[in-house]
Amino acid sequence: AQSVSQHNHHVILSEAASLELGCNYSYGGTVNLFWYVQYPGQHLQLLLKYFSGDPLVKGIKGFEAEFIKSKFSFNLRKPSVQWSDTAEYFCAVNELLAGTASKLTFGTGTRLQVTL
Amino acid sequence: DTGVSQNPRHKITKRGQNVTFRCDPISEHNRLYWYRQTLGQGPEFLTYFQNEAQLEKSRLLSDRFSAERPKGSFSTLEIQRTEQGDSAMYLCASVGAVFQETQYFGPGTRLLVL
Numbered sequence: 555a556q557s558v559s560q561h562n563h564h565v566i567l568s569e570a571a572s573l574e575l576g577c578n579y580s581y582g583g584t585v586n587l588f589w590y591v592q593y594p595g596q597h598l599q600l601l602l603k604y605f606s607g608d609p610l611v612k613g614i615k616g617f618e619a620e621f622i623k624s625k626f627s628f629n630l631r632k633p634s635v636q637w638s639d640t641a642e643y644f645c646a647v648n649e650l651l652a653g654t655a656s657k658l659t660f661g662t663g664t665r666l667q668v669t670l
Numbered sequence: 671d672t673g674v675s676q677n678p679r680h681k682i683t684k685r686g687q688n689v690t691f692r693c694d695p696i697s698e699h700n701r702l703y704w705y706r707q708t709l710g711q712g713p714e715f716l717t718y719f720q721n722e723a724q725l726e727k728s729r730l731l732s733d734r735f736s737a738e739r740p741k742g743s744f745s746t747l748e749i750q751r752t753e754q755g756d757s758a759m760y761l762c763a764s765v766g767a768v769f770q771e772t773q774y775f776g777p778g779t780r781l782l783v784l
Contacts, residue, residue: 558712586771598713598761598775605771644712648771651718651726655701656771658763660712 556581556649560661567635568669575630575664577619577645586648587628588658589619593641601643604628615639640668674776676762682782683752690748691779695764702745703773704737705761706730713761719745752783 557580567573579585589601602613609621619630628645644663648656675694683689695702700721705713716735718726721742731737734752739745749756759780763773 588772590775597777600772600774603772646712655718655720655725655765657703657715657718657726658705658713658773659715662710663712 556647556659558645558647558659558661560643560645560664562664563662564665564667566667566669569637570634573630573632573635573639573666575643575645575666577628577630577661578626579628579645579647579659580626581647581649586656587619587621588646588648589613589617589628589630590644590646590660591641592644592663598644601630635666635668637668637670639666641666674762674764674774676760676776676779678779679777680780680782682784684784685752685754687752688748688750689752689781690746691760691781693745693747693762693776695743695745695762696766696774699764699766699774700742701765702739703763703765704745704747705763707759707761707778708757716747716760749781752781754783757781757783 559578561576587604590598591601604611604621612618617632642663642665645661646658650656677692702719704716707713717737719739722739734750737747759778761778762776
């Protein structure tokens with residue numbers, strides 16, 4: 555079974571600081587990778603995803619992530635965070651089930667707190 | 671709102687009672703997933719439906735848990751004889767066409783077992 559590690563459990567940044575959240579996964583084959591965000595009181599929303607092609611993917615709200623296959627990593631970055639980015643961030647990797655379907659395996663999440 | 675909806679949003683029950691949750695996926699999404707999320711953890715996969723067929727169940731899903739998707743549209747998750755350890759957020763997600771693997775999540779049902 556796959557596993558996903560998010561080493562930063564709680565990150566506190568000031569507005570305008572740069573952000574990088576780490577994500578490592580265990581599977582060595584073909585993977586689809588995701589970052590989801592959960593704002594306070596809201597449901598999980600897709601931030602960005604990598605399926606194939608350019609390993610640098612851009613998502614909503616100025617976020618990007620880089621897939622580095624040799625490091626089994628898919629770190630999330632944002633050059634300048636805003637107070638509204640305060641949320642919990644989850645990295646996820648798909649794991650194939652029978653047939654063509656897959657399930658998501660999530661990391662434990664990183665709580666980002668942005669201070670004014 | 672054409673997203674995934676879940677009802678109820680909150681449920682408080684006493685240990686030993688049965689509870690049932692409902693998920694309505696995005697219209698025409700033929701794949702539906704249930705996940706469970708406990709405090710400080712990411713969501714964990716419980717079960718998966720393709721249309722009305724339940725194709726995969728996690729070992730997390732004990733015999734007290736049952737899920738159905740009778741007409742291939744909405745789904746229900748029932749927990750019998752609830753235990754305090756069942757307290758969690760129960761999430762539903764749906765996916766559209768084959769090879770489009772993005773899962774869209776509902777707001778979840780938060781269960782508290784007293």
